[in-house]
Amino acid sequence: xxxxxxxxxxxxxxxxxxxxxxxxxxxxxxxxxxxxxxxxxxxxxxxxxxxxxxxxxxxxxxxxxxxxxxxxxxxxxxxxxxxxxxxxxxxxxxxxxxxxxxxxxxxxxxxxxxxxxxxxxxxxx
Numbered sequence: 001x002x003x004x005x006x007x008x009x010x011x012x013x014x015x016x017x018x019x020x021x022x023x024x025x026x027x028x029x030x031x032x033x034x035x036x037x038x039x040x041x042x043x044x045x046x047x048x049x050x051x052x053x054x055x056x057x058x059x060x061x062x063x064x065x066x067x068x069x070x071x072x073x074x075x076x077x078x079x080x081x082x083x084x085x086x087x088x089x090x091x092x093x094x095x096x097x098x099x100x101x102x103x104x105x106x107x108x109x110x111x112x113x114x115x116x117x118x119x120x121x122x123x124x125x
Contacts, residue, residue: 002026002114004096009119016086016123022079022096022116030054030074033099033106036081038092038121048094049081050105059105063089086123093118 003025012018020036035050049070050059058070069082079096097112106112 002028002032002098002100004098004114004116006094006096006116006119009094009121011122011124012086014086014088014123014125017082017084018086018121020081020083020094020096020119020121022081024077024079024096024098026077028100029077029098031100031103033102033104033111034070034072034079035097035099035106035112036070036079037095037097037109037112038090039095039118040092043092045095045109047107047109050107051079052105053103057105059107061107083121086121088123088125090121091123092121094121 008020036048039045051070067085071080095118096116098114099112
């Protein structure tokens with residue numbers, strides 16, 4: 001069983017920055033691929049970024065490339081998403097996810113078997 005708890009969401013003006021954190025329970029965090037997804041009202045959940053178990057490989061959605069960075073600290077069982085140059089279209093609930101069966105950075109939601117409760121990010125124009 002893996003429990004994921006996101007934090008760091010909030011309200012920010014366009015052009016601003018936020019850093020999301022995801023604290024994971026369990027001793028096997030370093031063996032999991034991890035990802036950040038988001039879901040805006042009326043839209044499907046979509047990949048934001050994913051990272052391999054070692055942190056050596058990452059995948060980003062085209063819409064966030066160059067603005068967002070994903071990283072992990074395996075010693076602290078924590079996943080991060082640094083979001084810069086935020087835009088109103090980044091407004092969504094952001095979810096942290098863990099894949100216990102995949103070690104590579106995977107963009108596919110069905111590869112992830114544990115999800116956090118989500119944290120709201122609102123970007124005002």
